Amino acid sequence: MTTQAESAYDALVDHWREQALVASCQELLVWDELTRLPDGAMEYRGRQIAYLAGKHHQLATDPRIGEWLDLAERSPLAADPLSDTAVNLREARRQYDRLMRLPRALVEELARLVTAAQHEWKLAREVDDFRRFQPWLARMVLRKREEALCLSTSSEPYDAMLGEYETGFSTADVSALFAALARELPALLVEVLALQTRARRPARPALLRREYAPERQREFCSAMAATLGFDLAHGAIGTSIHPFTSLLGPGDCRIALRFCPRDLREGIFGSLHEIGHALYDQGLPPEHYGTPLGEPASLSIHESQGRLWENAVGKSLGFWQHFLPQLARLFPVEMGDASADDVWRAVNFVEPSLNRVRADDVTYNLHVLIRFELERALLTGDLPVADLPAAWNERYQAHLGMTPQGPREGCLQDGHWAAGMFGYFPTYTIGNLAAAQLLTQAERDLGPTSEQFARGDFATLRTWLSSQVFRHGKRFSTAELVRRTTGQALDYQPLLDGLRARHRELWQ
């Protein structure tokens, strides 16, 4: 006999699956927009996406959800907190309550503002003029403060922003992490730069900036994706200006890549990053698609997978011992004089820069730290919007020893704030920490991974990740997943230890 609670739960599942169906159509509209939409069709695409977004919001705020949740939460379905049903109920409750706290007028106003602000941000960046973007950023900050007031009772508006992307972290937690990194990273950076300078065999980063035909880079990276385990029967590879990964439905994970003729590192490591994301998406349990158990644990854990394949895999010696012959076949002239060791050194070369996306893995988290401090101060009001460029430049000088020439390579570099994504940046760093901890544990369990990679064995690591991370969907939070897998709390030390060990091995 089906109880009332079970019926309510079944109704919820059906409702989630309908929401997922609408969302999956939206995902396709966005994928297509970014990979092949003709310019003349942009405006209508905006209307299509807004229409489906409206339908999705209508479904997600259906008051019956509240009634179904009330019934199911009070039943045995919610008794064991790690059971499928309890996990789905917990996450659905979080999403529903969040949505119900936001007034419809604010949601619509923010959607309009995001569209306009992104447009203005692009124009401002093109003409390298912050003042053009300033009024839009000011409006955005006001609305995000309003949003924070609706979402949380904390006196720190940034708490609510973090909660949008990552549960279980307060501003104080994140501050403490970044404070530790701010203390430790500069010393590590100095040590690595000194090691590089004194290296017996110096790095040849110019090797990666020869003329590499994009079409052959694509061929290499497509084959590499298949070797690493990306399943083309349940995925596809496209092209876009900014690389990204999108799960369009169960059995349909797509990665969009970009290749530049004179920057092999950007093409290959951008691809590795997206492949990492895609392996996670393809490893989620398809039978749970449309319910929280079929979704990634968190943005941070998703990012950890991109970073793990980009850095722990792609920057290992074994990886290049395996892949260099294939690369050299495609680029016999350009790669003819390079050994696996040469490429390994070149891809690991550390060099402070002004650009987050292209940063090496020693300086990367300094870029994130700067954004975290600034966006938090913007929200509290400690930093007036007009002072952002100066504050940005000051911090780059302090942390990386360089000052941007203008806002294009400074505070107009990333589009997150124009998109209303305050609180998103920390997930990058939390993901880096988690990646380092996961890799450390993987090597404890599996032995040295670099040797496996040298034999072309990427399945051992992938299978381990699948059993530790992919298959659990949203069952565990970021912190729980890390603790459960590694026996340790989330921590910055393994990241620093790993970087130090790799660079000592590289340059001594």
Added chain:
Amino acid sequence: MTTQAESAYDALVDHWREQALVASCQELLVWDELTRLPDGAMEYRGRQIAYLAGKHHQLATDPRIGEWLDLAERSPLAADPLSDTAVNLREARRQYDRLMRLPRALVEELARLVTAAQHEWKLAREVDDFRRFQPWLARMVLRKREEALCLSTSSEPYDAMLGEYETGFSTADVSALFAALARELPALLVEVLALQTRARRPARPALLRREYAPERQREFCSAMAATLGFDLAHGAIGTSIHPFTSLLGPGDCRIALRFCPRDLREGIFGSLHEIGHALYDQGLPPEHYGTPLGEPASLSIHESQGRLWENAVGKSLGFWQHFLPQLARLFPVEMGDASADDVWRAVNFVEPSLNRVRADDVTYNLHVLIRFELERALLTGDLPVADLPAAWNERYQAHLGMTPQGPREGCLQDGHWAAGMFGYFPTYTIGNLAAAQLLTQAERDLGPTSEQFARGDFATLRTWLSSQVFRHGKRFSTAELVRRTTGQALDYQPLLDGLRARHRELWQ
């Protein structure tokens, strides 16, 4: 002051635009399915499409449409039958009444049956066994008869089937057209074959069956599309197993092409056909998108555009005088020994075959005629489903002098019946007739088009088509459009005259 009728009309327009928005999302799902969907995602794609189809059907059968139509039709908005408002009301009324006559249970049953029958048709074709498909076809015929009973009071069920695709033609009209073609085409075919046999310079069709790399064929056809006027700022070119054209939204017309290494004719003429369709779609008035005035006049007129560019343009001497140098640059070895005259003869070579899609333009309408006679007899019951293969083979022997070896190259060749598309085939022939009449008139107005093509001028013809056909949307029916443009009723004589004249010029 806005009248009640005007308010009702405005509400209708808003409602149409919402339907169009949903339909456009569906179009993208289908385009993506046919051009890049991974195999593993097929099943979910079916669910996405069915979901949006359900939403679309719900909108299209909203009873408020009937109320709005009633109000607007009795007002001055409908007074002038060729005004924008009257045309939109006329077409909306037709669509609405048709949908309201179909019981929901039948619509759903047909949708399920189409999915299953298409699947079974593919399997039956693979194993070359009609009996496997027979029960599904029998079920389909039953349902289509039911549908005909709902849609029309005619004693001839085929009338309702025709009305699905083309208004203003009765079964008797179409029968008369095909009877005339059955009388005239065999004599023309014999004349052309005799001419070819006696030609002083024989055709070299083998020229088109050398090894042509698909990637270079694609390069040629993409450049050709741009030269003919396909606008890539409002369109894109993809790849699929069966070439097709799809209007995904205003400013977003896409063509999917296919290239075979050893069949240049198929690649280039398939592309020309789709480019013809696409030029029409891109020429529809975008400001009317979502309303009947922004839609093509009819399937036949759409087909006429595909056929016009495929045959009247692509099989002219001038076309090859212009394009051969470009083709020869891409295929210097394969095309090195061919003159424009050689290619012109090769692409026009007539040869009866068993395959409709690959048929030359003299025999093409005989293939359609056979399908028309058979599908009509299936619906009346004069032809039992079990006897279809024998009847098919008999007619191929009678009209084309050949008998298929099995159903794969016989009655399982086309997927139309599995898709429930009875009454669709005649639009191919009506389109061919219309194309010939349009070209005859164009040459009266513009002078010999082949000479324009030789100069690379395709804009003169395109502009003429735009003013005569494209810009009118659904204002005129097929017959009205032909009469208005050419001063003549729809007729088969210009097609026969044109074919005879071209082949006499070619082979004498």
